[in-house]
Amino acid sequence: MSFLPSSVALQGLTATESEFIYIVFFAGLFVFQFAFGTRIQVYFALNDIGRGLGKLKVMKEKSRKEAIDYLVNVGKAPNDPSQRVDQFLDYVTIMPVGIDPNGLVNKIDHVVTTNNDRVRAEVTALIGQNNPVTVSISENLLEVATALNMIHKIVRHYYILGKKTNSYFTLIQLQMLMPMIIQESDALLNAVDSFKVGQPVGDGIGPVSVSRLMIGKEKRVIAKDTVMAISEYKGRKLYVVKADGPMAYVGQPGIAIRNVIEEMGVKPSAIIMIDAALKLEGEKTGEIAEGVGAAIGGIGVEKFQIEDVATKNKVPLYAILVKQSILEAITVMRKEIAEASDKVVQTLQRVIEEKTKEGDDVIVAGIGNTLGVAQ
Amino acid sequence: MMSSVPSGDKKSKLLVYSVEECPVCGQKTKRAFAVGDYVTKDGAKCTKCGNQTRVALVYAEGTKPSG
Numbered sequence: 001m002s003f004l005p006s007s008v009a010l011q012g013l014t015a016t017e018s019e020f021i022y023i024v025f026f027a028g029l030f031v032f033q034f035a036f037g038t039r040i041q042v043y044f045a046l047n048d049i050g051r052g053l054g055k056l057k058v059m060k061e062k063s064r065k066e067a068i069d070y071l072v073n074v075g076k077a078p079n080d081p082s083q084r085v086d087q088f089l090d091y092v093t094i095m096p097v098g099i100d101p102n103g104l105v106n107k108i109d110h111v112v113t114t115n116n117d118r119v120r121a122e123v124t125a126l127i128g129q130n131n132p133v134t135v136s137i138s139e140n141l142l143e144v145a146t147a148l149n150m151i152h153k154i155v156r157h158y159y160i161l162g163k164k165t166n167s168y169f170t171l172i173q174l175q176m177l178m179p180m181i182i183q184e185s186d187a188l189l190n191a192v193d194s195f196k197v198g199q200p201v202g203d204g205i206g207p208v209s210v211s212r213l214m215i216g217k218e219k220r221v222i223a224k225d226t227v228m229a230i231s232e233y234k235g236r237k238l239y240v241v242k243a244d245g246p247m248a249y250v251g252q253p254g255i256a257i258r259n260v261i262e263e264m265g266v267k268p269s270a271i272i273m274i275d276a277a278l279k280l281e282g283e284k285t286g287e288i289a290e291g292v293g294a295a296i297g298g299i300g301v302e303k304f305q306i307e308d309v310a311t312k313n314k315v316p317l318y319a320i321l322v323k324q325s326i327l328e329a330i331t332v333m334r335k336e337i338a339e340a341s342d343k344v345v346q347t348l349q350r351v352i353e354e355k356t357k358e359g360d361d362v363i364v365a366g367i368g369n370t371l372g373v374a375q
Numbered sequence: 376m377m378s379s380v381p382s383g384d385k386k387s388k389l390l391v392y393s394v395e396e397c398p399v400c401g402q403k404t405k406r407a408f409a410v411g412d413y414v415t416k417d418g419a420k421c422t423k424c425g426n427q428t429r430v431a432l433v434y435a436e437g438t439k440p441s442g
Contacts, residue, residue: 335435
C-alpha cells in the first residue's frame with residue numbers, strides 16, 4: 001500500500017492488525033472522496049435537478065392545458081386553439097438595446113405596448129367573443145403558460161449543458177436555485193385557479209382599497225385600461241385612479257397620472273400610491289408599511305413615468321404598501337390582505353390630513369391587477 | 376443526500392368567500408364565493424334594513440391541512 005508510511009507498512013511496529021485496517025479504510029475513503037467526490041455530487045445534483053425538471057414539465061403542461069380549456073369552454077373558441085397557443089408560448093419580446101440609455105424607457109414602453117396590443121388582438125381573434133373579462137383572463141392565463149414554458153426551457157438548457165460538459169459548478173448553482181424556481185413556478189400555477197374564476201388576487205389590494213372611494217362616482221377612461229373618478233375627503237379633491245375592473249388589467253397608471261396633471265391641468269399637492277409589496281421572510285402578511293416614492297413594480301416604465309411627472313411638477317410621492325409573499329400576490333386574495341384594506345383607507349385618510357390642506361388636489365392611485373375588483 | 380427540490384407540501388385548503396356589506400347600516404354577510412362575484416357588485420337585500428348590499432371583499436381563508 002504505497003500511500004501508507006513505509007515504516008508502518010514494513011516494520012509493523014506501531015499498528016495492530018485492526019488499526020492497520022482502520023487506517024487503510026479511512027485513507028482509501030479519503031482518496032476515493034478526493035478522486036470521485038465531485039462526480040458523486042454531480043450525480044446527485046443531476047438527479048435532483050432532473051426531478052425538479054420533471055415537476056416543471058408537469059406544471060408547464062398543466063398551465064397550457066388550462067389555458068386551452070378556458071379558451072374552448074369559456075371563450076367559446078370556434079376552432080381548436082392548441083396550435084395557436086403553442087406558437088404563442090414561444091413568442092419572444094426582444095428588449096431594446098441598452099448601450100445608449102438615452103430614451104431607453106420610451107423604447108421599452110413601445111416594445112411592451114406593442115406586445116400587449118398583439119396579445120390582446122390575438123386572444124380576441126382566438127375566442128369567439130368580445131367580453132373584456134374573458135379576454136383579459138385569457139391573456140393572463142396565456143401569460144402564466146408562457147412564463148412556465150420559459151422557466152422550463154431555461155432550467156432544461158442549463159441541466160443539459162451541465163450534463164454535457166460535466167460542469168460541477170453549473171449544476172450545483174442550478175441545484176441550489178431549484179427550490180426557489182419550483183416555489184415560484186408553483187405560485188404561477190396556483191394563480192391559474194384564481195384567474196379562471198375571476199377571483200381578486202393579493203396584488204389587487206391597491207384597487208380594492210381605492211375602489212371604495214370611487215363607488216357611485218362618475219368614472220372616465222384616463223389611459224388604456226385605466227379609469228379615474230373624482231372624490232372628496234375633508235375639503236380635498238381626490239383624483240382616484242385604478243385599472244378598469246373587474247377585468248384582469250393592471251392599466252397604465254403612469255400615463256393616467258401624467259394625463260391628470262398635464263392634460264387636465266390639475267396641480268396636486270400629493271400623489272399617494274397604494275400597492276402590494278413583497279414581504280421578507282418573517283414579516284406578517286397584511287402588514288402595512290408607509291413610505292415615500294413611487295410604489296409600483298413591473299418592468300420600470302410606469303415607475304419612470306410617475307417619478308418623471310412628479311419631479312417635473314415637484315409633487316411629493318407617498319406610498320402605502322401591504323406586505324405579502326409572491327404566492328399570496330398572484331393567487332386568490334387572503335383574508336389578512338383583504339382585511340388590511342380598512343387599515344389602508346384609514347392610513348390614506350391620515351396621510352391626506354397630514355400632508356395636504358383643505359382645498360388641495362390629491363391624486364390617489366391603487367396599483368395592481370384589478371381582477372375581480374370593479375369600481 | 377437531502378433533496379433540494381421541495382416535495383408535495385401539505386397545503387391547507389383554501390375556501391373563498393364573498394362579504395356583502397350594507398352601505399346604510401354596515402351589516403356584513405359572509406357567504407361562499409360564486410363565479411361572477413366581484414368587489415362592488417350588487418349583493419342581496421340587507422337582512423337588517425332591506426337596503427341593497429354590495430360585495431365589499433372577496434377573500435380566501437385556509438383550513439388546517441388534513442393528515
